[in-house]
Amino acid sequence: MTLTDRQQAILDFIRAFSGKTKYPPTIREIGKSVGISSTSVVNYNLNVLEKQGHIARDKTISRGIKLVEESPEIPPIETVRIPVLGRIAAGEPMPVPGSDFAILGDEVIELTRELLPMDDKNVFALQVRGNSMVDAMIGDGDIVVMQHRQKADNGDLVAVWLKDREETTLKRFYLEKGKVRLQPANPTMQPIFADPKNVEVQGKVVLVIRHPNK
Amino acid sequence: MTLTDRQQAILDFIRAFSGKTKYPPTIREIGKSVGISSTSVVNYNLNVLEKQGHIARDKTISRGIKLVEESPEIPPIETVRIPVLGRIAAGEPMPVPGSDFAILGDEVIELTRELLPMDDKNVFALQVRGNSMVDAMIGDGDIVVMQHRQKADNGDLVAVWLKDREETTLKRFYLEKGKVRLQPANPTMQPIFADPKNVEVQGKVVLVIRHPNK
DNA sequence: ATTATAAACGAACAGTTGTTCTGTGTCAAT
DNA sequence: ATTGACACAGAACAACTGTTCGTTTATAAT
Numbered sequence: 001m002t003l004t005d006r007q008q009a010i011l012d013f014i015r016a017f018s019g020k021t022k023y024p025p026t027i028r029e030i031g032k033s034v035g036i037s038s039t040s041v042v043n044y045n046l047n048v049l050e051k052q053g054h055i056a057r058d059k060t061i062s063r064g065i066k067l068v069e070e071s072p073e074i075p076p077i078e079t080v081r082i083p084v085l086g087r088i089a090a091g092e093p094m095p096v097p098g099s100d101f102a103i104l105g106d107e108v109i110e111l112t113r114e115l116l117p118m119d120d121k122n123v124f125a126l127q128v129r130g131n132s133m134v135d136a137m138i139g140d141g142d143i144v145v146m147q148h149r150q151k152a153d154n155g156d157l158v159a160v161w162l163k164d165r166e167e168t169t170l171k172r173f174y175l176e177k178g179k180v181r182l183q184p185a186n187p188t189m190q191p192i193f194a195d196p197k198n199v200e201v202q203g204k205v206v207l208v209i210r211h212p213n214k
Numbered sequence: 215m216t217l218t219d220r221q222q223a224i225l226d227f228i229r230a231f232s233g234k235t236k237y238p239p240t241i242r243e244i245g246k247s248v249g250i251s252s253t254s255v256v257n258y259n260l261n262v263l264e265k266q267g268h269i270a271r272d273k274t275i276s277r278g279i280k281l282v283e284e285s286p287e288i289p290p291i292e293t294v295r296i297p298v299l300g301r302i303a304a305g306e307p308m309p310v311p312g313s314d315f316a317i318l319g320d321e322v323i324e325l326t327r328e329l330l331p332m333d334d335k336n337v338f339a340l341q342v343r344g345n346s347m348v349d350a351m352i353g354d355g356d357i358v359v360m361q362h363r364q365k366a367d368n369g370d371l372v373a374v375w376l377k378d379r380e381e382t383t384l385k386r387f388y389l390e391k392g393k394v395r396l397q398p399a400n401p402t403m404q405p406i407f408a409d410p411k412n413v414e415v416q417g418k419v420v421l422v423i424r425h426p427n428k
Numbered sequence: 429a430t431t432a433t434a435a436a437c438g439a440a441c442a443g444t445t446g447t448t449c450t451g452t453g454t455c456a457a458t
Numbered sequence: 459a460t461t462g463a464c465a466c467a468g469a470a471c472a473a474c475t476g477t478t479c480g481t482t483t484a485t486a487a488t
Contacts, residue, residue, distance in 0.1 A: 021272070023277050023279075024237050027447095036466085037468080038468060039445085039468095040448080040468080041465075041467065042446095043446070043447070044464090044466080045465085048464095058235070059447095060445090060473080060474085061474080062277060062446075063276060063277050064237070064446085066235075066237070077295065077323075077324045079293065081291065109291075109326040109329060110325070112322075112323040137352070137426075138426070139351055143329075156427075157426050157427070206425065206426075207424070207426075208425075209329065210422040210424075211329075211421060212350065212351075212371050212421075213420075240475060240476085241476060250436085250437090251438080252437045253476070254437065254439090254477080254478080254479090256476095258435070258436080259435090273476085273477095274443075274444085274476060275444080275476085276475050276476075
């Protein structure tokens with residue numbers, strides 16, 4: 001069942017007007033917008049649109065028009081917003097996200113929640129600079145999504161803050177004989193040995209996102 | 215600045231009424247609901263609510279009331295929904311997404327649009343099985359987001375359908391001396407050489423998503 | 429006790445709003 | 459040529475709607 005040009009224009013106007021003003025237009029506002037001088041003609045066309053199921057009307061009250069949804073509701077996908085806090089292993093100090101941190105900078109990415117571990121609290125992202133982790137299949141330019149942690153298990157991929165060097169780095173974490181070994185995943189690079197007191201674990205990698213052609 | 219009980223009741227009614235009817239109430243409908251018999255009193259209270267920033271009023275028109283959002287609107291992030299069509303290099307036939315394909319299976323992921331290339335049409339995802347691409351830092355279990363392509367450039371990471379083998383595989387694509395070379399990124403594996411007529415390029419990898427601890 | 433302000437109230441009014449009535453024009457079918 | 463359906467148009471009307479006016483009551487401050 002097709003619409004005339006005028007009827008389509010009326011629908012478009014109702015949608016645009018309602019979106020802007022948060023209330024529907026009157027008969028006269030519709031008429032004015034689509035060039036119909038007679039309220040009777042607007043009323044006639046609205047009755048047709050109602051009969052066809054495009055709108056619903058509440059009788060005799062002002063602005064008693066509502067659009068009928070035209071497409072079935074898209075099923076919602078639960079997503080999570082993740083602040084991208086900066087870059088890692090670039091030697092710059094980097095703030096640790098807290099439970100009430102504000103988003104620094106304004107870059108945020110949004111992902112399907114199911115891509116993250118069960119606990120998606122305290123999640124942030126960093127962009128990797130450098131190739132120290134290529135054997136862990138994390139390369140320069142990758143985005144790593146991290147979950148804030150203060151403790152690490154052996155073998156975890158973590159971001160750690162080295163207090164004496166005042167820099168953050170991404171490495172595999174091992175605690176051996178009272179010392180921390182931060183192991184690159186690149187055979188050309190040496191591990192870092194550090195006093196546990198000098199190491200502050202900030203987060204554990206839970207997801208890696210890469211553009212393979214960049 | 216506090217609200218009287220009556221003013222709170224008016225706000226609650228406006229919110230409930232608007233949610234239900236999709237248009238705001240009139241002065242008289244408000245009065246009837248909160249037990250105010252005089253339109254002047256309703257008008258007085260609405261003016262107070264407007265002054266305090268709870269509502270906005272469009273003057274002298276019917277139903278010219280709108281609620282002012284009580285929390286700042288979360289800035290929208292444009293996202294893209296990507297169907298996950300299955301697994302690749304598992305030897306099973308895999309349908310090619312077309313411009314009007316339906317989502318097979320019901321797994322869909324949603325990502326920030328800016329993570330994808332400029333043209334995000336005809337995008338789908340596959341989960342990788344196998345380690346043939348570890349030197350391209352794509353491992354078993356990774357999700358690769360692909361853009362439908364029918365042609366590949368040398369060096370592109372692509373999914374190709376091998377007609378004679380009836381299987382899809384993920385490899386780097388090279389066209390050399392009239393032959394297609396599909397190059398694994400794993401030094402322990404041999405490239406596949408194929409007649410171009412036997413090879414159907416399906417898509418090019420534009421993003422890789424990995425859980426590093428799975 | 430007095431004053432100022434807030435809150436309330438009914439009535440009246442002007443303008444808005446949707447519906448109905450009567451009539452005309454166009455087009456397709458017969 | 460006639461008929462019926464559709465679309466249109468202006469006018470009139472009743473009811474709706476928001477604003478203003480004049481007044482009263484309650485409360486707090488002085």
